Amino acid sequence: MKILVTGGAGFIGSNFIHYLLDRHPDYDVVNLDKLTYAGNLENLQSVSGNSHYSFIKGDIADADLVRGIMDRGMDAIINFAAESHVDRSILEPASFIRTNVLGTQVLLDVARERHLPRFVQISTDEVYGSLGPTGRFTEDTCLCPNSPYSASKASADMIALAYHRTFDLPVLVTRTSNNYGPYQFPEKLLPLVITNLMEDRQVPLYGDGMNVRDWIFVKDNAEAIDLVLHKGKEGEVYNIGAGCESTNLSLIQGVLDVMKKPDSLITYVKDRPGHDRRYAIDPSKIRNILGWSPRTMLQDGLRKTIDWYTKNTDWWKRIKSGEYLKYYEKNYTPKGL
Ligand code: NAD
Numbered sequence: 001m002k003i004l005v006t007g008g009a010g011f012i013g014s015n016f017i018h019y020l021l022d023r024h025p026d027y028d029v030v031n032l033d034k035l036t037y038a039g040n041l042e043n044l045q046s047v048s049g050n051s052h053y054s055f056i057k058g059d060i061a062d063a064d065l066v067r068g069i070m071d072r073g074m075d076a077i078i079n080f081a082a083e084s085h086v087d088r089s090i091l092e093p094a095s096f097i098r099t100n101v102l103g104t105q106v107l108l109d110v111a112r113e114r115h116l117p118r119f120v121q122i123s124t125d126e127v128y129g130s131l132g133p134t135g136r137f138t139e140d141t142c143l144c145p146n147s148p149y150s151a152s153k154a155s156a157d158m159i160a161l162a163y164h165r166t167f168d169l170p171v172l173v174t175r176t177s178n179n180y181g182p183y184q185f186p187e188k189l190l191p192l193v194i195t196n197l198m199e200d201r202q203v204p205l206y207g208d209g210m211n212v213r214d215w216i217f218v219k220d221n222a223e224a225i226d227l228v229l230h231k232g233k234e235g236e237v238y239n240i241g242a243g244c245e246s247t248n249l250s251l252i253q254g255v256l257d258v259m260k261k262p263d264s265l266i267t268y269v270k271d272r273p274g275h276d277r278r279y280a281i282d283p284s285k286i287r288n289i290l291g292w293s294p295r296t297m298l299q300d301g302l303r304k305t306i307d308w309y310t311k312n313t314d315w316w317k318r319i320k321s322g323e324y325l326k327y328y329e330k331n332y333t334p335k336g337l
């Protein structure tokens with residue numbers, strides 16, 4: 001197969017490309033990525049010489065560029081490209097609408113023109129909104145997004161599924177819970193906490209710290225996406241989650257324990273506006289129909305992740321010393337960090 005992966009220089013996309021090239025060494029993978037602040041070709045250094053892998057710097061919203069790539073005879077698009085950080089969507093929503101909604105629409109239009117056999121839209125559990133203390137999101141849960149980020153992702157899902165129903169485009173959608181693992185940009189909770197703790201800096205905990213997220217090791221998500229690509233049914237949505245719920249406070253306490261750091265490094269800060277209280281994915285559909293199950297549970301995955309950031313200090317130190325500093329100041333300084 002020839003596969004166009006968009007956003008492959010980001011966290012999940014780069015992990016997915018590593019997975020795909022290992023699992024299917026005869027596949028050709030083209031990575032189209034705009035290299036925003038979140039895109040990092042260092043994530044793909046070890047495959048840069050692989051003759052089955054190529055990189056194109058560009059925007060998914062550039063229809064002519066996407067047409068040119070499709071003319072190489074692609075069999076599938078897997079659309080990871082997105083603005084992905086909720087806090088940034090609160091500071092500046094416009095780029096989220098542009099890339100996540102309009103960019104996806106451009107990809108869908110070109111896919112339609114070129115009769116693409118498979119289009120996998122990578123989405124998130126955040127489109128379902130916030131849960132109370134019980135229950136889990138199924139694929140039939142109504143969409144109720146609360147942040148500009150999740151609203152842009154919900155829009156893209158609905159447009160993609162509408163292209164299936166209206167134009168018969170072979171679209172599949174995956175909705176995954178919070179991913180963690182190697183190469184995650186240190187603005188997201190876990191890499192922020194791990195790297196701050198490595199420097200004995202305070203870690204910011206929003207609100208009362210009791211918001212719940214459902215954590216999945218990124219390689220398990222890559223395996224699930226690969227299954228959906230090959231065996232999923234067109235027009236269907238697949239929830240992907242590992243059943244690892246945790247409050248943010250107990251997650252951070254787990255990291256403090258492994259890293260042998262004191263609780264006094266936690267600083268409670270002002271809450272995120274519109275902060276969703278709880279997410280939890282019901283993965284029964286992908287488990288029962290496609291036979292997927294996660295391999296890595298939270299404790300083991302946390303250790304692997306902490307170990308990766310410990311061994312790759314150059315990777316995150318380069319990021320944290322650049323443009324990222326300006327964002328960190330804008331998001332956290334007024335709240336006392
Ligand atoms: P990320 O921010 O680490 O990476 C996004 C990548 O997209 C970057 O390499 C960036 O350069 C690229 N990009 C951004 N705008 C682009 C554009 N206009 N054209 C081409 N490339 C562009 O994000 P991530 O955490 O790897 O998330 C990947 C996908 O998975 C996103 O669609 C996100 O919504 C979804 N998702 C993420 C999580 C999570 O926990 N991280 C969970 C569920 C779903």
Ligand code: TDX
Pocket residue numbers: 084085086087123124125126177178179187188189190192204205206207211212213248272
């Ligand atoms: O400094 C922080 N302190 C804190 O308490 C940060 C950055 C986050 N938090 C909280 C907010 C959330 O409850 O931790 C939780 C996780 O926050 P993020 O890492 O920002 O992730 P979240 O908002 O849950 O969204 C993530 O999962 C779903 C990804 O960023 C999205 O791209 C994905 O769709």
